[in-house]
């Protein structure tokens with residue numbers, strides 16, 4: 001049995017613009033920032049024929065974990081256009097049903113209490129607010145395609161908003177659908193912007209909160225080289241503009257179609273290593289690989305449940321694999337750096353007993369239970385085995401085509417065939433067929449490494465690239481070490497693989 005609640009009218013109506021026909025209007029107030037609380041109004045046009053269920057997503061695309069987003073909802077009130085309360089009932093952890101008659105529009109008002117600054121959650125305090133739209137805004141199955149207008153009310157002294165959405169007026173943004181809203185986080189507050197740059201007329205911006213003190217101009221110069229190398233690989237920049245959104249100190253990043261929200265400070269960049277650039281390259285490359293090139297299960301999204309796929313090793317693993325390649329092509333890593341990264345990624349995998357328990361496909365499918373990086377020791381991570389399979393596949397394609405093709409051709413094939421021409425994701429069978437077509441050979445053996453836990457015969461794959469692979473037991477620590485040496489007896493064709501790779 002469901003209990004019906006009468007909503008209250010405790011909140012003062014602050015929305016000035018009335019809802020336009022068939023547009024969802026969202027108004028976000030930050031005046032309760034001191035209590036870490038957003039105040040939100042959604043004006044929603046109704047289709048009288050539909051069941052009026054409203055829902056909050058249970059996950060965020062890019063972060064494959066169930067999230068208790070609805071816990072933040074407080075003081076929910078639903079009225080008709082004139083302010084008359086409507087009855088509603090809770091129908092699940094993330095869903096509500098509204099009893100309507102012939103209303104053409106409803107107003108949903110609520111507060112949302114936030115607790116934690118993280119890329120997959122919304123957060124507000126008196127210095128900044130980050131909106132992860134999946135956590136904060138309701139949707140309806142019949143209303144995902146409606147255009148949306150978002151109006152933000154900023155606190156005094158807050159100077160900027162960072163988002164991938166287009167602005168039509170100060171602090172006012174539009175989206176063609178709720179899917180686009182869910183793909184477009186917004187950061188506002190006292191923010192800093194690094195020097196932007198344009199490539200092929202597309203502006204690339206980097207805006208962040210509390211980024212610290214570092215050489216922002218140098219970072220952007222190096223980032224431009226990475227984005228140039230990525231554009232050369234894929235052939236085009238498929239957006240009008242792109243924004244890096246730095247939400248402050250912490251860990252993690254989530255990719256969107258024309259933005260990425262990242263935990264970021266310049267501290268790591270100041271140390272002179274390349275981890276920051278690898279991280280940025282990773283998040284940036286995702287706008288091709290996973291946002292556009294995607295397993296068929298990942299879109300259109302079902303926001304009401306876990307969206308399982310066997311293929312996160314492609315979306316995440318190959319993205320990790322391309323980090324060092326893109327930095328190398330941008331002139332930011334040398335050949336030894338790249339080979340060292342190969343060694344390290346194999347060591348991480350080979351020193352994890354979880355490799356005997358879980359296949360790569362299963363690590364993708366089970367990530368909703370195992371966590372984003374697996375349970376080290378018990379299971380594996382597609383972030384670790386995925387790039388290894390990417391490397392083996394790349395070497396296999398290069399070797400079997402006498403360097404005429406590479407993994408680059410696979411990425412372009414998936415992008416131009418399934419995303420651009422067919423507007424959909426790829427199936428596992430289509431992926432294997434594409435790999436085999438490009439390599440010109442059967443790849444059952446290599447693909448068995450994705451679906452089973454059998455040991456990887458590294459020696460055979462690396463010998464095709466003129467390398468001797470050794471797994472050396474380490475006496476000092478209970479961890480094995482990987483070593484590559486160039487094989488002086490390799491054939492000219494074998495030696496040519498790495499020569500072309502590092503051209």
Ligand SMILES: [Zn+2]
Pocket residue numbers: 282283286315316319
């Ligand atoms: Zn990623």
